[in-house]
Amino acid sequence: MxxxxxxxxxxxxxxxxxxxxxxxxxxxxxFISSGEDVRLPCNNxxxxxxxxxxxxxxxxxxxxxxxxxxxxxxxxxxxxxxxxxxxxxxxxxxxxxxxxxxxxxxxxxxxxxxxxxxxxxxxxxxLHVLHVSSSHTEISSGLSVTLFCRLYSYPRVSCDDLVSSERIDLFWVNQTGVKSDSRYQISSSSDQCIISLNKTLLNEDHNREWRCEVTQKDQVKSSVTYTVNSSGEKTSHYQF
Missing domain, CATH: 2.60.40 (Immunoglobulin-like)
Structure with a gap:
């Protein structure tokens, strides 16, 4: 042509x-997590x-x-x-x-x-992309660490609008699936689809997992399991 x-x-x-x-x-x-492969359907x-x-x-x-x-x-x-x-x-x-x-x-x-x-x-x-990052790369007991979980979405509307119109939401859960823990503080933003997990690490937190989930209509669409080692090494595992 x-x-x-x-x-x-x-x-x-x-x-x-x-x-x-x-x-x-x-x-x-x-919904997809950063670093993964995705297939977008063509229904016509x-x-x-x-x-x-x-x-x-x-x-x-x-x-x-x-x-x-x-x-x-x-x-x-x-x-x-x-x-x-x-x-x-x-x-x-x-x-x-x-x-x-x-x-x-x-x-x-x-x-x-x-x-x-x-x-x-x-x-x-x-296409919505889920991404998790940490405030620190060097980890040690007693350090205050924040994990950031953000859903990059289009069109650009507030996260509150996505929650109300499409019932899309973000959650932090621990390795047992509990959404809240008195030792951790969870904060969220209504302007952007971002939720942060703030915690002060203890020795028992070595190799502990935290998982960020994105749900639509109460069904998990994608998640990232984040593990931080005291040596400073960090790993991420993606689930769908």
Whole structure:
């Protein structure tokens, strides 16, 4: 396809998105932890993925970025090496980072000689990325440590809005699954989806696990188990 036809099709995609708006897209929510691989479903796929186009946007971009064009990867994107198209036209992303969260839209375009028409409704995915970090890397008994658990979400709304509209929530639990402990202080932010766990370490905390869970409608969608060793070594284990 010529560059002019490529630009024309891309313009049609963006125009179609503007005209239909969010209400014209059937969105699903996908939750993943940073460092893992994810599959984003394309629920409007045709038999031949050569008609499939994937585009991406988040709150830091002025316009959408085309990742897959008529079944082929756009090699001009920074992360094209981490992308692949599944046999069912799903979008696979390896080694997810916090920068990958956002809105992904799958569209189907059919035609030839540069004349393409969009087929069916758009299929959209809101990708939420769960990430845990620590205030310290060197750990010792008596040290006050804070673990931060953040859910990177799109569109940019307050965490309170996500809780009320999509029933998405964050929790810290200990290795026995208890959500609260008198020795630990849990704080959260209503502006951002972030919850922190503050604690002063004791000798008994060596190799103790804390788990951050993200739930939707009271069902666990993703979690990160974080273990801090007194030697300063830290490990993270991801569960789905």
């Amino acid at each position: 010529s560059d002019n036809n490529h630009l024309c099709l891309l313009g049609l995609i963006f125009l179609s998105s503007l005209l239909t708006g969010v209400s014209g897209v059937d969105y699903v929510h996908v 796929a045709l038999q031949d993925c050569t008609s499939t186009t994937w585009s991406y946007n988040n709150r830091f971009r002025d316009s959408a970025v085309e990742l897959i064009h008529l079944g082929e990867k756009n090699k001009d994107t920074e992360r094209h090496e981490r992308l692949s198209l599944g046999s069912d036209c799903s979008l696979n992303i390896r080694n997810i980072s916090t920068e990958d969260y956002g809105s992904y839209i799958c569209q189907q375009w059919t035609g030839e000689n540069g004349k393409h028409q969009k087929q069916g409704p758009d299929a959209g995915v809101y």
